[in-house]
Amino acid sequence: MLSLIQKYNVPGPRYTSYPTVPFWEEDAFTEQQWIQNLKETFKISNHTEGISLYIHLPFCESLCTFCGCNKRITKRHEVESPYIKAVIKEWRMYCDLFSRKPNIKEIHLGGGTPTFFSTENLTLLMNGIFETANKADDYIFSFEGHPNNTTKEHLQTLYNLGFRRVSFGVQDYSPTVQQAIHRVQPFQNVAKVTLWAKEIGYTSIGHDLIYGLPFQNLKDVVDTILKTKSLMPDRISFYSYAHVPWLKGNGQRGFKDEDIPQSDAKRQLYEIGKKMLLEIGYLEIGMDHFALPTDEMYQAFENKNLHRNFMGYTASKTEVMIGLGVSSISDSWNSFAQNEKSLEDYYTKIEANKLPVFRGHHLSQEDLIIRKHILNLMCHFETSWKEEALFFPDIYGVLENLEEMEQDGLLIIEDDSIKVTDLGKAFVRNICMAFDLRLRRKAPQTELFSMTI
Structure with missing residues (x-):
């Protein structure tokens, strides 16, 4: 091996x-053709499988140095309201293109840190979406929660709004690793939010773990998996740390390359973690994902309904996925379109009543x-x-x-x-x-x- x-x-x-984003034919892309492709796919899929929404909520209070996502670091929560209003306005521009009310099957709130936002603003967001849309009969709503700032009120409010899936970013429990990646969160914080979610009634609770982080060793992985076992989340993603320091502004230059486990040593971390997860009772699905047999993700894998898109693995497929918010990517199955990556450029287009798309690809x-x-x-x-x-x-x-x-x-x-x-x-x-x-x-x-x- x-x-x-x-x-x-x-x-x-x-x-x-x-194709992956670096191989998009951006010169051949036109927003007009993207809109036409989207409208045609929507006509077919809206009444059969429904559509999906990915909503990017980019704000974080501090920078995690393992993260390659599009984010804006701030402690100023007055940024919430203008952003929510812009996202709702973008959504209504899309709704104006459609011949009928969208039936939404999936919503995923990603980030950034979705739980940076207050429960009041998250409620405004969801209510704003459904003023011009319907929920599909078998809808699935999910969000990403930061264990340090997810409150019980967050969990209860989003549950009341229809969310039944939550994934918590754990990464690793080693204090040394946490310090290196600037993500210090005690096990007690993860345990608290996990138990709250179970108590409230969430049907699928996930933990995101990462192997190959700076200073991480076998003892750290074993300890993290044992602590995870004590909580038994329904599903686990066990990702390889993606070291991409050449991406501008992703914060991955906070440690040296030699601090990161390399090739064989890194893979040993995964193999040990995977072995422990299988022994605990998790089953492998897709790439780097594990779930209990009772989880819908495993059932989708068994039934060959598992799907993968810009949100990662999902338990069902929709050919239309609309990405709302800065940097989000939309998919009409035969075209991709990405929103402006700069928050300022995103706002400029929204204020001008234009879709904030800046590049894409026609398949x-x-x-x-x-x-x-x-x-x-x-x-x-x-x-x-x-x-x-x-x-x-x-x-x-x-x-x-x-x-x-x-x-x-x-x-x-x-x-x-x-x-x-x-x-x-x-x-x-x-x-x-x-x-x-x-x-x-x-x-x-x-x-x-x-x-x-």
Whole structure:
């Protein structure tokens, strides 16, 4: 295993989309075509599967140095109200494009820190969304909570607004690691919010853990998993720390490169953590995710309904996902559109009554086929081109690139399909890269992605 890690530990995408953002054809993108594609997909999907909303709430009171998200650091809570009003205005611009009221199946509040916002402003946000929308019968609302500032009032208010899923950012319980990543939060804080959520009635509570953080060692991972076991959240994400210090302003230069566990040592942290999680009773789903058998995410994996988009893994699929707020990305299945990444530019467009989109990509027919194969691999660990609609001429080149991975035991190639082995699950990003025709045709000359292992 260790030699395989050394062999395959290369920079690669996490594949929350295909094509990945660095390979979007921005010059060919037009907002007019994006709107047309969105309207056409909406007509079909709104009454069948509904639509999803991702709402980016970017404010944080302090900077966590492991974070690569778009955020604005401030302790001034007067920024909340103008932002909520701007997001609601953006949403109504989208609603004006549609021929009927949207049926919202999924909402996810991400950040930043959604629980930076007061319960009053979160209520205004949700009420503003549903003044012009309906809830689908089987809706799923989720949010990310910071254990240090999530109050019981936050949890109760959002529960009353329809939220049943919450994920808490834990990362690691080691004081040394927490100090290095500027995210000091005692176990007691995580335990408190987790038990509150259970008491209130949340049906899926998640903990986000990270391996490969600065100064993190095996003892830290074992301690973190044991503490997690005492709380038994319904699902766990156990992510690889993405060290991308070249991204402007992401705060990842607060420690030295040599402080970060490398390749084999880093992967050992994951393997030990994974072994403990499986022994506790969690089951592996998708990439770096684990869930109890009773959780809807595991059931979606078993039923082959698991989906992956810009929100990460979801238990159901919608072809329309609208991203609201600064830097959010929308998806009409055949087009992507990203909002302005600067808060000031975002506000400028909203005030001018313009959608705050600044770039995007229209998917070609080839893109759509490759997107499906990568989704199959990321969500189900297998894919097939038996159906004519999933065949593409370059499949033979892809298979040639996968032959060595097959020899290494990472996958099984059959006549018209491939299946990832248990050993290969750790390398699923590498397997997807063989299908990534845009990456193969135009390899990046600069650092774009974190390491795959």
